[in-house]
Amino acid sequence: MYAPLSTYTVPVSPPLILLDPNVTGVAVSLGANLSSAEAVVIGSNLADLVKNPDFFSSADQWYASPGNYLSVYWAVDSVGGSSGGTAEIAGQVPGSFWTVTTDSAFVWQPIRTPPATITSATMTVRYRLATLTGIASATYVFGVWDPAGNGGWAWYTTGSLSTSTTYTAQTFTVSNITGDKDYLVVAGIVVSTWLTNSNVDYYIDYLQLTIQTVEYTFSNSVIDLNVTSGGPYYAWLTVTGLSTQPDLNCNITLMNWTSYRSEPIIIENGSLITNRTSEVEIPAPPSALYVSGTIEVSMVKNSALNSTINLILTYCTLPGGGGACVSYPINLTLDPPQATEQAQYNQARTSDDGVAVTALKWLRIDTDEVKPLVKKGGG
Amino acid sequence: MRNAKALLALLVLSAAASIAFASVFVYYPVSVSVSPVAPPIVFAEGSNANQPDLGGNTITVSLGANQTSASITVHPTYQTTYYKNILVINNTDTANAYYITIRVNTALPADYAGSQLIIQTSTGSITVDLTATGDTLIGQIPAGGEWTVDLSFSIPEGNPLPAPATASIQLIYSTSAETPP
Incomplete structure (x- = not known):
């Protein structure tokens, strides 16, 4: 008995793309269709922690x-x-x-x-x-x-x-x-x-x-994610390979634009403790001033020795791995700087001007509801 | 008189020919009793059938009126796109097992290299290359058994997106393991 079955395949452009967050200390190389990435993360003993500090072209992360x-x-x-x-x-x-x-x-x-x-x-x-x-x-x-x-x-x-x-x-x-x-x-x-x-x-x-x-550190975005069609998507990161130095301590997380953060991939003393993040909903961004989410690395290491981590970003159209699921390869190299680079980096920094702190204990920051900045005049 | 003789000769000849070309037909009674039954192997929608697909599309799974045909439309993208449990193969016969073969009649073009149809059986998964024609014996679905069907597509980054394409497949089931004609 013969039962006919046909599959009609209509390829679409990647509905979730990878982007360079333009963070100091990260060199990102993106694949031709923004569906793969390699990032070299330069650790330093001076680490900038704020993403998009100059609001230059967007309000992303704020x-x-x-x-x-x-x-x-x-x-x-x-x-x-x-x-x-x-x-x-x-x-x-x-x-x-x-x-x-x-x-x-x-x-x-x-x-x-x-x-x-x-x-x-x-x-x-x-x-x-x-x-x-x-x-x-x-x-x-x-x-x-x-x-x-x-x-x-x-x-x-x-x-x-x-x-x-x-x-x-x-x-x-x-x-x-x-x-x-x-x-x-x-x-x-x-x-x-x-x-x-x-x-x-x-x-x-x-x-x-x-x-x-004291140590070489980094704590910031290494790859941004942006939903360009459909969504929301449900994403997580999995470690597929690594070559780490025994002094590396590292957390890797996924965060969406509402600042909801996944449980991390954890590497302690060079050993993989947790090999995948929890699942995070990655929605379309609220406006062109934002991206949908980001991959963050928080690391510390004492020596100037490289570690590499191979990741797969998986995103699905339904929670729990349901619907259609796509896998993108992402490779990270965690690379402390050479001594001369570090000296130049330190020299470029400015010092404290000694402004006094006054009482402000009554003022509270309400973070219960996440509100994106809107572009003045709309658009 | 001469004409009468000729006429007589023709009559004799035609009478002889009619005897030479006569056939004998013998009829034995044979009865063929046709009694259609409900198809023992049917398709059903998997848990991800008609659920959201990439880019705001839908994973479309359409079944024939008697669940003996199915057509699937999906929208993969670059790298690897996996569709889990979009179709189910049901053996509704609770007394008999059947051998299942998947035949790819029309394959996907070469720029879909690595695209697979995956049958999840009770003992493991069997993959069928959707870019090559031919038969793949999947195995014996047990009486009352249920298998699920996944699809996997690999589109290498850096190339243009392939044109939409159809793979025409047949699910062949039989009570014997013989190679289907």
């Missing part, structure tokens, strides 16, 4: 915590000479004869410190208050929020703001952060006004948190 009256946008500041895009906080805080009205708004980004001994940390920022009208005062806020438990500031600094047509660059010494821990870096403004309405327009052009460690 989230908004708007106020009652102040909104948060991604925008290009055409006046002050910003480097590409900025995070803009703008709005009108209403005045009242009877009371002082205070409002605040922030941008924030989740970061993870590498599993290393942090000897010092600095936060470098660039900002400009373009507009402040009425009988009002404005204060900048930069800080590191510890989301553990009920949350609280691990470190913060504030200072009085005056309107300016140019950007102010500052570097602060950051204290009280430890290795192998999740934090949020935060930047924002607090505005108080009395009697008259106050129009506010504040730009943040750059924010980077840099840590110095």
Whole structure:
């Protein structure tokens, strides 16, 4: 008995593509159809932890915590000479004869410190208050929020703001952060006004948190993921091969644009402890200002010896490996720098300017609802 | 008189010919009783049939009215795309096992190299190369047994996407392990 069966195959362009996150210390080589990648990760004893620190072409990795009256946008500041895009906080805080009205708004980004001994940390920022009208005062806020438990500031600094047509660059010494821990870096403004309405327009052009460690470290994105059609997809990473040095400690995770992070692949002392991540939903990005997700590496190693890790990124159209499932090869080389490169890297850094920290314990960062920044003027 | 003789000769000749060409037909009774039965081997939709496919498409699985034919449409992409459990082969006969052979009549073009149809039997998986014609004996599906069908496609990165293509296949089942004609 003969039963006919036919399969009609209609190939489609990759609905999920791999991208270079353009992170300092990572050299990415992408396949011709963005469905494979190789990344060389340069460890350093100075590690930048903030992704997309300059908002240059997008708000990717940043989230908004708007106020009652102040909104948060991604925008290009055409006046002050910003480097590409900025995070803009703008709005009108209403005045009242009877009371002082205070409002605040922030941008924030989740970061993870590498599993290393942090000897010092600095936060470098660039900002400009373009507009402040009425009988009002404005204060900048930069800080590191510890989301553990009920949350609280691990470190913060504030200072009085005056309107300016140019950007102010500052570097602060950051204290009280430890290795192998999740934090949020935060930047924002607090505005108080009395009697008259106050129009506010504040730009943040750059924010980077840099840590110095005894060991060679890295903790940042190595490959970005973007859904270009269909979705959401359900993805995980699996180790298919590795050649590691015995001093390598490394976590590899998948994170989507809502900052939901997978359980990690874990390598301890060069040995593979966990060979795959948990599954993460990778949705289409909320706008062109974001990508759908990212692969993060957090590593520490003492010696200048290379390790290689071969991964497969699998994504499916249904949770739990259902529907159609696609596999992309991704190879990572974890490569500490040569001594001369490290010296040049260190020399390029600036030092603390000694701005004082003032009390801000009442101010809380609400991360319950993840809000992307929107492009000012739409589009 | 001369004409009468000729006529007589023709009559004699035609009478002789009619005797020489006569046949004898003998009829023995043979009865063929045709009693159609429900097909013992049928297709059914797998757990991933008609579920989301890549790029907002659907993994389309259409079955014939009597579940004795099936057509599948899928949308793979670069690298390896795997479709698990999109079709089920059911032996509805709870008394007899059947030998199953997969015959690829029309293969996929060479730029689909590595594309496979995979039958998950109760004892393991058997793969059928969809880019080559020919028969593959899968094995004996037990009485009341159920096998699932997966598809796997490999499209190498760096080449243009292959044109859409159809593989025409037959599932052949028999009570004997004889090579099907």
